[in-house]
Amino acid sequence: MNDLPPLRDMIAEHGLRADKGFGQHFLLDLNLTAKIASLCGDVSDAALIEVGPGPGGLTRPLLALGPQKMVVIEMDARFIPVLEQTGEAYETPFEIVEGDALKADEAALIGDGPAVIASNLPYNVGTPLLIKWLKANPLYWRRMVLMFQKEVADRVVAPVGSKAYGRLAILTAAVASARLALKAPARAFTPPPKVDSAVVVLDPLPEDKRFADLEALEIVTESAFGQRRKTLRKSLGIAAGKAGTSSESLLETAGIDPGARAETIDPNGFFRLAEAWRAAKG
Incomplete structure (x- = not known):
């Protein structure tokens, strides 16, 4: 140097x-x-x-x-x-x-x-x-x-x-x-x-602590936060459509209140949501 x-x-x-x-x-x-x-x-x-x-x-x-x-x-x-x-x-x-x-x-x-x-x-x-x-x-x-x-x-x-x-x-x-x-x-x-x-x-x-499916996680978070003022029941519509299911079904599988907004859900909640999306997508 x-x-x-x-x-x-x-x-x-x-x-x-x-x-x-x-x-x-x-x-x-x-x-x-x-x-x-x-x-x-x-x-x-x-x-x-x-x-x-x-x-x-x-x-x-x-x-x-x-x-x-x-x-x-x-x-x-x-x-x-x-x-x-x-x-x-x-x-x-x-x-x-x-x-x-x-x-x-x-x-x-x-x-x-x-x-x-x-x-x-x-x-x-x-x-x-x-x-x-x-x-x-x-x-x-x-x-x-x-x-x-x-x-x-x-x-x-x-x-x-x-x-x-x-x-x-x-x-x-x-x-x-x-x-x-x-x-x-x-x-x-x-x-x-x-x-x-x-x-x-x-x-x-x-x-063993990482969440591996970042592709699914990107899809659900992009949808959820794309309309962050809306409830997840409404904001997840795009992601749900890509999986051929409904927002309510995804949220029920993930154990998340459909009336909640995205910013109130912790990362673990979104990991469950991504898993639910992947399962619905098949």
Whole structure:
């Protein structure tokens, strides 16, 4: 790391600017990036995956953790030279994949062994990337340290009954425990976004505690929260239709009051509802 020029100098040298079209905001606060990296824990026996590294503000402290291997996935070709320069300054095997992370096969990229995913996620793809990683089968990651817009982070960790509680919290709870680890004010970024950000740490549940049918869970939660002001008797109509049954039948099988609203049902209730949907679907 001592061989590298200051990050701002490298950005200036390569003429790099954040591209709003990619949802880019450079994270240059060294104290903040060090704190984010520390949330990964001991990675000496694991591979590290970073999506959207940009000029490498978080990449440097992640490499300093000394993982067995590090893979960065970057869609913007402008950053490849500066990332190559960064990787050459460390002993850790370092691979740059230029492409769309939504299409990447991370499990194949890391090979055998566990992985930790740590990223300041581009705002425009944070939610679909999280869902993609939650649905990974088999689950190859043992921790994820992810920065989202604060509003999205709140939705990931939201408890039942809260305003932010919905589909994202339930899908997350099916696979992992999640906690809000730290907040990042807009001023920590260049250029500053219009909203604050926050880092969420996700650890997978034991395999026997996970809910496996995320496809069914996505369908029932999308239907239920698509009309969250309505009772489940009414809001589940779309999901019930896909299974060739009625909302009342699904809710009766799941042991849920048809007059309840979606935000009052805890994740376990939605897991039962997803099981009922799958059974009706056949």
